[in-house]
Amino acid sequence: MNTDSNETTELATLEQTASEELISVMTGLLYPFIAVFGIYIIYNGHDTPGGGFQGGAIMAALFLARFIVAHENDLEVHFVHNLEKFLFALLLIVPGIFVFAGLQIQFPELKIPYLIFMNFLIGMKVALGLTIVVYRFGFFEGR
Template sequence: MNEHSDLTSTTLGFIYPLFIIYGLYIIFNGHISPGGGFQGGAVLSAMFISKYLILPLLDTPLAKIQTVEKLLLLLIVATPILFLLTRFNTAYAVLNTPYLILMNTLIGFKVACGMSVIFLRFVFYEMQ
């Protein structure tokens, strides 16, 4: 893995922003179309993994990614509880769509962090 092709690096540099936009599109439109948090998070994670495969960085902040993942899990659990206990879903029906977008976003980033952590764990343990 020490040598990488200039063609793959250039191609990844070109499609990397496009796939990030595509992953965010899937996440933000998950409430009105098929897809959502999990599928968009998988696309974002796949781009992170492909970037790592092209240009492996051994100083990847695995602990920071895990901390963000735990914080996102806390928000994923707390948001619906607060939304239902405050009865915003019945009192303000207009807030249902922003709630779904928020939940898709939280789930998408949680999935992206989780899949990236799983991949990096395999890589780091395989190198030992």
């Protein structure tokens, strides 16, 4: 990240490397907790405060943590972008069938699975979108 480290003294470089390694290791330890918390927020979004947008932002924090730890631009931006477009198409089709076409009146037992599925769609879409933003700004615009 720091390109002019050759101008600093060796001691400062050592301290910086040590602190970066500390942050990397501690952030890496947070991966499973962030993932579990995000999935919990999305999965319980129809019953408790939370939902797709909030859980998706937390899941994007997972990729933000990976950006801090790894510093590798191995994200296939166009693949992720196409996946996001596909999720948006599903986001149009599923409520179009279930809510607007009135299927929820015929099948009232599908209401809660519909809510959970929609929250997962929105959450994945928000997470992928914010991940693209973070990676693009972090690697190309933030220098």
